[in-house]
Amino acid sequence: MKKYIVIGNPIEHSLSPKLHNYWFEQNNIDANYDKKKIDKSEIQDIVSEIKKNKLDGLNVTVPFKNDVIPFLDILSEESKITQSVNTIYMHDKKLIGHNTDIVGFELSLRETQFDLKNKSIFILGAGGVVPSIICALEKLGVSKIIISNRTKQKAENLKKIFSKIYVVDWGDQPEFDVIINATSLGLNREDNINLNFDNIDKEKLFYDVIYNPKETNFLRTGKSLGCKVSNGKMMFIYQAFEAFKLWHKVQPEINEDLKNFLDS
Ligand code: ATR
Numbered sequence: 158m159k160k161y162i163v164i165g166n167p168i169e170h171s172l173s174p175k176l177h178n179y180w181f182e183q184n185n186i187d188a189n190y191d192k193k194k195i196d197k198s199e200i201q202d203i204v205s206e207i208k209k210n211k212l213d214g215l216n217v218t219v220p221f222k223n224d225v226i227p228f229l230d231i232l233s234e235e236s237k238i239t240q241s242v243n244t245i246y247m248h249d250k251k252l253i254g255h256n257t258d259i260v261g262f263e264l265s266l267r268e269t270q271f272d273l274k275n276k277s278i279f280i281l282g283a284g285g286v287v288p289s290i291i292c293a294l295e296k297l298g299v300s301k302i303i304i305s306n307r308t309k310q311k312a313e314n315l316k317k318i319f320s321k322i323y324v325v326d327w328g329d330q331p332e333f334d335v336i337i338n339a340t341s342l343g344l345n346r347e348d349n350i351n352l353n354f355d356n357i358d359k360e361k362l363f364y365d366v367i368y369n370p371k372e373t374n375f376l377r378t379g380k381s382l383g384c385k386v387s388n389g390k391m392m393f394i395y396q397a398f399e400a401f402k403l404w405h406k407v408q409p410e411i412n413e414d415l416k417n418f419l420d421s
Contacts, residue, residue, distance in 0.1 A: 159188035160211070161404070164203060165218035168194040170369060172419055173216055176397050179418060180409040188213070197224055204228040207247050214404045215245040216397075222256075222285050229254040238318065239288035244400040255403060258289035261396030263296060269387045271335065271362045277301040279331060281350065282339035283311040286366060290339060291319050303331050307340075328352075335362040336379075343373030350375050359383035368393055371420075390416070 163173040169192075177190035195203060200221060205228070206212040217225050222241040226232065229242065230251040236242045242254035266273065278299050280287060283306035294302055303323045306312040312324040325331055330352050342348045344367060363379025368390035372380075379386045394411055401409050 159186070159213040161188060161190040161214045161216070162203070162212060163190070163192045163216040163218055164195050164200070164221060165192075166194050166196065166220065168192045168218070171218060172369075172393065173218075173397060176394065176415075176419060177401065179415065180401055184405070184407050184409060186405055186407070195221075197221065200225055201228050204245065204252065207245065207252060208250075213246070214400075216400060217243050217245065219285055226254060228252070235259050235289075235292065239292055240318075241285060241288055243396065244403060246404055255400075256289060257396040257399035257403070258286060258392070259293045259296075260399050261392045261394075262290050263293040264395040264398075265387065265389070265391035266293070266297065266364070268391055269362060269364070269385060271385055273297045273299050273335065275300040276334035277303065277332060279333035279336045280304045280339055281337065281342075282306055283308070283315055284339065284341075287315065287339050288318060290337060290366075291315070291322065295319070295321075299335075303333065305329060333361070335364065338363075338365040338367065338373070338375045341367075343367045343370070343375055346370055346374075348374065354378055354382060357382060357384075361385070362387065365389060366392065390419070394419070 163171050171192050174190045174192050181188045222243055225242050231253050233255040235256040236254045239256055241256050244255040244257050246253055276299050278294055303325055304312040305325050305327050307327045342350050359382055361384040363376055363384050363386045365373050365376050366389040367373055368388045371388055376386045
């Protein structure tokens with residue numbers, strides 16, 4: 158039986174085992190997927206288990222997507238640009254690090270059917286997932302990306318990789334067509350983002366990377382303004398879909414049953 162694990166800290170909330178084990182069953186794949194909370198000092202040992210054939214693949218989540226990089230042999234182009242790895246596997250005796258968050262985010266945005274061409278995007282946050290979001294947005298042909306983060310220096314640091322982005326102070330509110338919450342504000346139901354959306358029109362998209370809770374106060378605000386809203390559930394599903402394809406060379410099915418199953 159093949160073995161897969163998602164590592165992170167915290168990890169209790171992760172739905173990856175539920176999703177991958179569901180797809181294993183559907184596709185008659187003899188494998189098991191588990192989650193493991195680790196400390197940074199354990200990364201090397203866990204990654205080396207793949208080389209020893211004790212593990213067949215790893216997903217990596219917050220906060221280790223960058224920390225795993227020194228222990229890998231080859232990085233995909235996407236991982237190199239973002240310095241972020243969420244999927245690891247062996248190929249020709251080499252450990253490969255890949256980033257499926259980029260395509261996960263891109264596919265989830267396409268599904269909203271919001272036309273992104275030449276649009277201004279306002280991103281709240283500058284944490285681990287933001288380089289992947291910027292990378293996908295640049296591919297989708299947006300015209301402007303503006304970042305605001307409580308710790309401004311972290312947003313400024315992103316300019317070293319993505320020279321075309323703009324940075325504004327936390328609390329400032331530029332004009333935008335799409336606003337993306339990539340902070341952890343909203344994980345607690347009572348969390349609020351202190352921006353004033355009173356005067357914005359309804360032709361906007363509010364996207365929250367958070368998918369649990371399903372509707373953050375941020376998305377509730379967008380909805381009440383009549384804007385299009387999307388949470389991060391499809392991004393989560395699509396990043397797993399891409400990892401599954403890399404590992405098993407099989408395209409798993411995404412349908413309403415699956416989405417309902419994840420909610421159950
Ligand atoms: P990390 O910052 O370690 O990569 P993350 O979960 O990927 O962790 O990112 C958390 C994001 O939420 C960061 O942008 C963080 O802002 P800081 O860089 O200033 O820490 C943001 N965040 C978390 N709590 C916040 C709060 N109470 N107010 C505003 N932003 C917050």
